[in-house]
Amino acid sequence: MNELLLPDFLWRALLGGVGIALLAGPLGCFVVWRRMAYFGETLAHASFLGVGLGLLLHLEPMLGVAAVGAVIAVLLARRHPSEGLAEDTLLGLLAHASLALGLVVLAFMEDVRVDLFAYLFGDILALQPEELFWIGLADVLGLALLAFMWQGLLSLTVHEELAAVEGRRVMALRLGFMLTLAVFVALAMKLVGILLTVAMLIIPAAAARRLSATPTQMAAGAVMIGVLSVAAGLSASLKFDTPAGPSIVAAAAGLFLLLRALPRRG
């Protein structure tokens, strides 16, 4: 009974958080399996450029973030791993150059006052109904795409060349995955902020690893742990008046530690 009396903004926060956790589960598993945490960080850092460009062009900042993320995804998906700069160097370069450029762009717009703190750590309690709609849409499309690519992506994750010889479309799969990740980052930024987006991907997935014997179990486990973290984080935020985004991530980290006590499967 008591929960039903929650204010609207809290319901929206809860729904939005669950929506993000739904997509973060399977997506985060692939980030963990494919060791792409730093790629996620790069997308998150580049969000600043997206926000800057969005405001400059009078667009929704989320669209700018998704667009910049898509460009980075295409650049990196087309690249041959053995060519040129080492992967981490290139990612670092892209991450910090776009972060710096974004801040410069923001500084140029004198009439815009940007709440940096909200972008860095998110503002899940300020979610608007139309933002919920976007999260819902991204969930449906993103999960459908991931389900469609599931076997192919797994095959790629285990051995890319074997997958290629067996006729998997390696480039298309890689690109599809990276673009989904870019969209996710744009949405999650709103909720937990640029600095904590990757945490929503990797912590629930890492926590689910020990409980799972199959990839599907791990993805489902990551979703459940993500949803629990959102609920626990929001409750804590309400009770102790702590910032919501960081509370959610702290709750996820707590669950990770708790689950380590359980025996390992698979």
Add this chain to the structure above:
Amino acid sequence: MTHSSFLIRAEGLTVEREGQRLLDGVGLSVEPGRIVTLVGPNGAGKTTLVRVLLGLMQPDAGRVERRPGLVVGYVPQRFQAPPSLPMDVDAFLRLGGASTDVRRREVLHGLGAGYLQRRPLRALSGGEMQRVLLARALLRAPEMLVLDEPAQGLDVHGQQELYALIARLRDETGCGVLMISHDLHLVMAATDEVICLERHVCCVGAPEAISRHPEYLRMFGPDWEGFALYQHRHDHHHDLHGNVVPHARQHGPACGSGCKHE
């Protein structure tokens, strides 16, 4: 010799990376029911050649012809699945394409690996992983099997077993086989043709002939230890029986049997 029945055929393959010539005018052909083995020292371009043949890499010159619709079963070099990925052998086999549970069990059994079906991937030994990889290749009912160092990490007994298995598979299915090997002596019994590769094709022939071939002995013979320091340039070519023949294009008059390496 006609090539009308080839599964895959390559001519004049040349690959250069970073100014280094990795392959230099390499040609070969694999026919159904034939086992062709590539031998050569580290850095000889064996894996590069296989990658080009599989279409994973574009050659800078030369061409690869495949029989239309050719189904290839590929057994890559031994590798570790990501430890963060929970997956058992059966799920790994399903990744290779559509197959029934019965068929997967059958193929694993045929390879003496039926007991592995529910094992997690990361709990497999080297030999077990090799069998599982072979099972995944066989589930595709391949016309050609390509194996990159299938015996790597196996003891002598395990290697002999594996090569016997590959020969048996060839007999049963009639598929062509191309494999990379380190040790000619172990692979000999299961091979129809050996190609010694060292960026270019040094010699080609039946294993018995190759094992006595001066080129082969130079590579794998008593002075094997000194090989890394040994630079050589060819002034000749070999025919299918391993005899030295003068190189028609690049070199002048025949150098006959007095070929020089420097």
